[in-house]
Amino acid sequence: MLIIILAVLMMDCSEEPPLCLRKDSSTNYRYKHNVSEDLTLKNAYFDTEVPTEARVKIGGQITFLCRFKQNVGSSGIWFRVDKENPRLDRKLVNTDRIKIRQSSDSLEWILTIKTVDESDAGAYECRLASKPYIKNSYTLHVTGSDMFYAGVCFLNSLISSVYDVVKHSITTY
Template sequence: MEMESWRFLPLAAYLILGTVVGKAGAGTGLYMGPYFPSHQPRNITVHQEAIAYLPCTVNQLGDKSVSWVRQRDADILTVDRYTFVRDDRLTVHFTPDTSTWTLVIKYVQERDAGAYECQISTEPKMAMLVHLNVIALMQVVTVASPTVPQVEVKGASDKYVRSGSTARLECKVSSTVQLPDYIFWYHLGERLLEYDNPRVKMTVSRRGGQGSEMSIISTLIISNAEPSDAGNYTCLPSNLHSATTLLHVLNGQYLPS
């Protein structure tokens, strides 16, 4: 039987072919090297003394490392899960489900503002810039209501619904001089997307007057709740800390009074 001609291609031809296929379809299942997904937050705004979360998602990392570098002094802050500076405010959090390396800065100061590079240890290095903007306390005091920004999932910390019913979670952001650009929802550490689950719907509404009197509410609705929907739900505004609630889906049990 005559063998197909492609089986006799030289090694160099396979390498060239692999490169072409990789450029045409990164993420199709073949490992073609790490890359940054295009839709990622690049500007983060937080209040002084709050917690800053700078996320960096890297797909197909393979055996490479991810580092966070502060651009103003070129200090290497973290490499993979390890912190390399003597600043207890800085840590890195890795979320395996989304392949996201998040630089966490606690008690943010004005000096923390600036650009941060998320680097991949390729040759040459690949980098993505994330800009951190810090709203000083002086700016907050000049507003009519100098209260601390609040992020909360409304209601009790534990919520109960019957299997087959509708679960409704509301995340409220208030007392902030700058409303978030977006609010993401996560279930067990994995970001929720409407197009991934037809039973999930998210809406956003604004309320109040001017400045810190304004608030924004993100509502997560889960139709026909299933046991797999149970667990921790976290809402994360683009410029503030997160808030979490625990959802219980009961199958035949009585709802707590």
């Protein structure tokens, strides 16, 4: 048994075999599926015509659609993904800002985020509940709102004016 463990730990992961043991940043080993294997699963289960990347302004609303090609007899689950540390992935649930709903035919799982803020930017996944390794990835980019930038410009101008007044008062005193 020790020989098998040593053989697995000594695998050369640079060749990307179909399934390989990878050392992550927390010095733990975990399995990493080959990208081509993931794409095969993704293409078999998900409608790949659905957009998986979106941009929204702060305060806006975004909706991601996870559409299965056929009824898979399982539900979809939405996750907020941490690419750096997969252990920090968290399952999304309905809140006042986040709504998850399914279509009547169970082919679509819809994620809506209201009043988007900067912390919402990043990666999301729709996973098949019965087989969580079958997933579709989504990316959300959050940009500043026009009102936010107008406010920043106003504050900059105000601070600059106050500074000029104070500076003038000190030099003429």
